Each structure stands twice: as structure tokens, then as C-alpha cells.
Amino acid sequence: MDINNRISEIGVVPVIKLSNPQRDAAPLAKALTEGGVPVAEVTFRAAGADEAIRIMRETCPDMLVGAGTVLTMEQVDKAIAAGAQFIVTPGFDPELVAYCCEKNIPIYPGCTTPTDYHAALKFGLKVLKFFPAEQSGGLAKIKAMSAPFPMFKVMPTGGISLKNLKEYISCPVICACGGSYMVTADLIENGKWDEIIDLCKKSVEIVKEARNG
Numbered sequence: 734m735d736i737n738n739r740i741s742e743i744g745v746v747p748v749i750k751l752s753n754p755q756r757d758a759a760p761l762a763k764a765l766t767e768g769g770v771p772v773a774e775v776t777f778r779a780a781g782a783d784e785a786i787r788i789m790r791e792t793c794p795d796m797l798v799g800a801g802t803v804l805t806m807e808q809v810d811k812a813i814a815a816g817a818q819f820i821v822t823p824g825f826d827p828e829l830v831a832y833c834c835e836k837n838i839p840i841y842p843g844c845t846t847p848t849d850y851h852a853a854l855k856f857g858l859k860v861l862k863f864f865p866a867e868q869s870g871g872l873a874k875i876k877a878m879s880a881p882f883p884m885f886k887v888m889p890t891g892g893i894s895l896k897n898l899k900e901y902i903s904c905p906v907i908c909a910c911g912g913s914y915m916v917t918a919d920l921i922e923n924g925k926w927d928e929i930i931d932l933c934k935k936s937v938e939i940v941k942e943a944r945n946g
């Protein structure tokens with residue numbers, strides 16, 4: 734199964750920022766896997782993101798681990814060297830997109846405007862990150878954008894939680910929702926792995942309900 738399909742099947746993508754990858758990356762990978770959410774977008778906003786990616790992939794080889802908040806080609810290289818399986822960028826940078834396409838690694842650039850979508854179309858991308866989702870017009874904007882651009886699926890991130898996950902994931906344009914609500918700094922810093930497992934399970938339940946009902 735390709736990476737787009739695997740992400741879509743899981744339905745939620747935890748956005749992870751680790752201050753202590755040596756301590757937290759392995760237990761976090763196990764908790765996400767146990768919770769039924771074996772995927773992570775590890776943000777380069779924290780130093781040591783590549784180390785976190787490497788540890789998560791080694792700990793849970795079946796897990797899908799990507800790099801987030803990627804801003805430079807050097808970070809793309811670092812992420813790939815660490816074993817990242819996809820790249821996420823906050824905005825649309827044509828050079829970075831071209832670089833990832835050349836390297837054959839899936840890239841989900843942040844797109845929220847018709848201009849962004851036009852640019853993404855030129856690269857033949859199929860899945861876009863819609864970021865920051867709530868702040869950019871949320872579900873109403875995602876639906877409006879899908880009228881002229883029905884070829885894209887989107888991964889909204891920013892302001893999504895258990896409260897609005899069902900509303901978002903019920904929209905057929907949306908293949909998965911990103912968020913940090915199940916992997917907050919408090920949960921990670923305090924090693925609340927059981928709570929993380931629980932939040933993942935609840936998310937999976939919501940995705941199932943939305944898709945079956």
C-alpha cells in the first residue's frame with residue numbers, strides 16, 4: 734500500500750515535537766502504535782528531530798514516520814537520512830517540492846489558497862496539507878476549494894481536536910487530520926503514555942464512526 738493510502742487508512746496524524754528524543758521517542762512510538770495510530774509527523778521545530786525519527790523507526794519498524802515543519806533542503810536530506818518516509822512543509826515552496834519529487838519522497842506542502850493549489854497541480858501532487866486549518870477558514874474553506882480542485886485530498890492540521898475531528902474527517906475531501914492534541918508537551922514531558930494511547934484509541938473510534946456512518 735502506498736504512503737498516501739496508509740495515512741488515509743489511519744485517518745489521524747499526530748504532530749510531534751520532542752524536547753528529549755533519547756528519552757521519549759521510543760515509548761511514544763510504542764504508545765502510538767498500541768493506540769492504533771502508527772504514524773507520526775515529527776516536527777523539525779525541535780532540535781534532534783532527525784534523531785527522534787531514527788529512534789521511532791527503529792523501535793516500531795512498521796510505523797510510518799515523516800518529518801514536519803521542513804523549511805530547507807538540508808532538513809529534507811537529514812530527514813531522509815534518518816529514515817523519514819514523508820515530508821511535510823508549512824507552506825508551498827516550489828524548490829522544496831521539486832527537490833522531494835526528485836528524491837521520490839512524498840511531500841505534503843501546506844496549501845490554503847487557490848494559488849497554492851494551482852502550484853501543487855503543476856507538480857502532480859495528490860495530497861496537500863491544509864495549514865493552519867481552523868485559522869484559514871476550516872472546513873468551509875476546504876469544501877469551497879474542492880469545487881475547482883476536486884483532484885486533491887487534504888490533510889488539515891491546526892486547531893483539530895477530539896471535539897471537531899468527526900466533523901472534519903466526515904468530509905470526503907479530507908484523507909486524514911493532523912494534530913498535536915494526542916501528543917501535547919504535557920503528555921510527553923510527564924510520560925503519560927496511557928493517556929496518549931487512550932486519545933489515539935478515541936481518535937480511531939471517531940474516524941471509524943465517521944466513515945461507517
Ligand code: 3PG
Binds near residue numbers: 891892911
Ligand atoms: C502543526 O505544526 O502542524 C500544527 O501546529 C499542529 O496544530 P495543533 O497544535 O493545533 O494540532
